[in-house]
Amino acid sequence: MMIDDQCFVAQTADAKILLHVTNVCGECYRDLHEGEPIYYDLQEYRYLCEACAEGLSERMNEACEIEEEGGGLF
Numbered sequence: 001m002m003i004d005d006q007c008f009v010a011q012t013a014d015a016k017i018l019l020h021v022t023n024v025c026g027e028c029y030r031d032l033h034e035g036e037p038i039y040y041d042l043q044e045y046r047y048l049c050e051a052c053a054e055g056l057s058e059r060m061n062e063a064c065e066i067e068e069e070g071g072g073l074f
């Protein structure tokens with residue numbers, strides 16, 4: 001599964017981010033660790049772990065909007 005780089009900016013967690021921005025995923029709240037890939041969510045302005053970024057990517061349309069279950073155009 002690809003993570004949409006229009007919606008998420010891939011980064012590597014470093015000490016600066018972990019110390020000054022966040023050290024938990026904005027979605028599942030699990031701890032982020034230095035050196036792991038993290039994704040900045042351009043819609044919600046938060047950092048996500050890889051699993052959450054992938055999960056949200058799957059549910060997003062081209063405009064980076066979350067498609068609600070059961071609704072939408074498809």
Ligand SMILES: [Zn+2]
Nearest residue numbers: 025028049052
């Ligand atoms: Zn997460």
